[in-house]
Amino acid sequence: MSGIGPDVDVVVIGAGFAGLYALYKLREAGLSVRAFERGEGVGGTWYWNRYPGARVDIQSVEYMFTKFPDLEQEWDWTELMPAQAEIERYLNWVTDRLDLRDQITFDTAVLSATYDDVTATWRVETDAGEQVVARFVVAATGCLSAPIEPAIAGLHSFTGDSLYTNRFPKDGYDFTGKRVAVIGTGSSGVQSIPVIAEQAAELVVLQRSAAYTLPSPNRPLGPNELDELKSQYADIRAAQWASPVGTARFGAVAFLGRRTLTNILEASWDERIAKLDELGFAGCFAWADVFLDVEANEAATRLYAEAIKRVVTDPRTAEDLVPHYPFACKRIIIDEGYFETFNRDNVRLVNLRKHPIESVVPSGVQLEDELLELDVIVYATGFDAMTGSLSRIDIRGRGGVSLREVWAESPQAYLGLGVAGFPNLFTVTGPGSPSVLTNMVTSIEHHVEWITDCIGHLRDHGHCTIEADPDAQDEWAEYVHTFAGPIQVHPSCTSWYLGANVPGKTRYYMPYAGGLTRYMARCADVVENGYAGFDLV
Numbered sequence: 212m213s214g215i216g217p218d219v220d221v222v223v224i225g226a227g228f229a230g231l232y233a234l235y236k237l238r239e240a241g242l243s244v245r246a247f248e249r250g251e252g253v254g255g256t257w258y259w260n261r262y263p264g265a266r267v268d269i270q271s272v273e274y275m276f277t278k279f280p281d282l283e284q285e286w287d288w289t290e291l292m293p294a295q296a297e298i299e300r301y302l303n304w305v306t307d308r309l310d311l312r313d314q315i316t317f318d319t320a321v322l323s324a325t326y327d328d329v330t331a332t333w334r335v336e337t338d339a340g341e342q343v344v345a346r347f348v349v350a351a352t353g354c355l356s357a358p359i360e361p362a363i364a365g366l367h368s369f370t371g372d373s374l375y376t377n378r379f380p381k382d383g384y385d386f387t388g389k390r391v392a393v394i395g396t397g398s399s400g401v402q403s404i405p406v407i408a409e410q411a412a413e414l415v416v417l418q419r420s421a422a423y424t425l426p427s428p429n430r431p432l433g434p435n436e437l438d439e440l441k442s443q444y445a446d447i448r449a450a451q452w453a454s455p456v457g458t459a460r461f462g463a464v465a466f467l468g469r470r471t472l473t474n475i476l477e478a479s480w481d482e483r484i485a486k487l488d489e490l491g492f493a494g495c496f497a498w499a500d501v502f503l504d505v506e507a508n509e510a511a512t513r514l515y516a517e518a519i520k521r522v523v524t525d526p527r528t529a530e531d532l533v534p535h536y537p538f539a540c541k542r543i544i545i546d547e548g549y550f551e552t553f554n555r556d557n558v559r560l561v562n563l564r565k566h567p568i569e570s571v572v573p574s575g576v577q578l579e580d581e582l583l584e585l586d587v588i589v590y591a592t593g594f595d596a597m598t599g600s601l602s603r604i605d606i607r608g609r610g611g612v613s614l615r616e617v618w619a620e621s622p623q624a625y626l627g628l629g630v631a632g633f634p635n636l637f638t639v640t641g642p643g644s645p646s647v648l649t650n651m652v653t654s655i656e657h658h659v660e661w662i663t664d665c666i667g668h669l670r671d672h673g674h675c676t677i678e679a680d681p682d683a684q685d686e687w688a689e690y691v692h693t694f695a696g697p698i699q700v701h702p703s704c705t706s707w708y709l710g711a712n713v714p715g716k717t718r719y720y721m722p723y724a725g726g727l728t729r730y731m732a733r734c735a736d737v738v739e740n741g742y743a744g745f746d747l748v
């Protein structure tokens with residue numbers, strides 16, 4: 212390294228899957244590293260989102276680090292798709308086994324990171340008042356870690372308990388005997404609603420947009436099943452890394468792996484119903500054209516309405532539960548007994564499109580036509596995704612330019628890894644990377660290894676900085692957009708992929724939908740061609 216001595220080679224922001232792996236790999240590469248983590252413990256997403264029912268939608272044996280053949284044999288998953296507590300335990304175990312804890316400063320948020328053109332270093336400042344000068348910053352800040360507070364009048368006037376799924380109390384919460392409202396029916400709401408319903412005296416679900424959700428195939432792993440899976444880990448890993456989504460076992464969306472799908476638009480109503488009989492909810496979407504064609508997608512939604520009617524006994528509730536936007540423009544949800552929950556006597560659905568919220572008041576929620584008196588309000592209202600976690604840090608690149616301002620116009624990063632004007636800042640699973648459209652763990656591993664190799668290359672070749680070239684970044688952004696089809700960018704879609712869930716955020720499809728394998732090949736090409744599209748100085 213050249214330049215005026217920094218305190219450390221690398222500052223890593225965050226200690227979830229990405230931060231932990233970055234710490235490990237960078238340390239292995241002989242670099243000095245400090246990590247800062249806002250939470251009191253490791254886990255990132257799996258530290259904060261500890262709401263009842265929180266569970267991953269990937270199978271456990273694939274939702275773990277894939278590059279530790281010895282370590283992975285020692286960890287015993289208990290379920291096909293693990294719940295939050297088990298994933299958090301796994302990450303703590305890995306942290307200790309890899310001896311990473313001492314390098315992490317917990318309970319400390321990074322407030323700013325400022326690039327110094329003269330010394331080619333970053334000055335990182337924390338909310339504990341500490342300043343660390345580093346050559347590189349690796350933002351392992353997660354795609355879904357900046358909670359948004361819904362724009363509802365009177366939010367803070369409520370005198371009962373206000374809970375947020377994405378920063379749920381560490382010791383849990385007992386809903387027994389309480390009158391509860393859940394606002395939001397994305398993954399977090401849909402997963403928590405059945406569990407809360409079992410405890411609460413009364414539960415009102417306040418739904419603005421209905422959800423596309425599929426029943427989870429989760430179950431405990433059988434007595435010898437995990438041993439059998441462990442004996443196949445090498446093959447499972449190979450299949451994962453050959454898969455365009457970083458997972459070969461698919462979980463709730465197994466039909467996506469089937470190759471002989473027919474077109475829904477060429478099927479009669481009876482044939483469509485037959486698919487429903489065969490596959491249940493998944494049968495609505497097990498068609499070749501549903502992900503590509505808006506009309507086919509609408510046909511699938513009509514079948515979905517039929518599937519809901521088969522479960523939900525009250526016809527009006529069943530009708531209100533049907534979405535009015537394309538399937539798969541938002542993340543597909545998996546649930547455990549979501550629709551069945553609406554048959555319970557203590558549960559009621561309020562369609563906010565028909566009965567809008569006027570305000571939150573001290574005693575509950577005032578709808579336009581009714582006062583809901585409540586003890587607890589649970590907000591499952593989502594995140595400022597993909598860019599929010601970094602936009603909330605005051606990051607200043609070359610010439611004092613603010614990343615927040617740059618991304619407010621267009622949230623771009625070359626390969627999702629680096630941003631023009633911000634030398635030596637790496638974004639793990641940044642906008643323009645496959646990230647949220649894949650198994651996050653495999654994407655994270657790929658990014659961290661690419662970044663570690665890159666820093667090693669700079670060191671070995673006497674380079675001081677690497678920075679995305681603005682033209683290469685523009686070209687990448689255009690290329691990324693070629694994969695966003697009519698379903699993803701449909702005008703009725705208010706997905707966080709588009710930033711459309713955040714008032715005022717630029718509507719811009721952020722993830723790369725071209726698949727992890729194609730993306731990895733492109734990243735490898737870039738390296739082979741001397742880090743094409745990056746300027747190395």
Ligand code: NAP
Nearest residue numbers: 266267268361362395396397398399419420542591592593
């Ligand atoms: P989300 O998908 O963005 O859902 C937020 C919900 O809150 C939506 O139903 C939204 O309605 C509603 N909402 C927001 N503001 C509102 C307001 N002012 N009034 C009424 N309703 C409002 O957020 P999320 O459920 O936390 O999930 C985010 C992502 O996290 C998921 O897509 C997934 O990738 C990840 N996640 C994964 C899992 C898993 O299974 N592995 C579990 C939880 C989360 P509109 O749609 O109308 O805006």
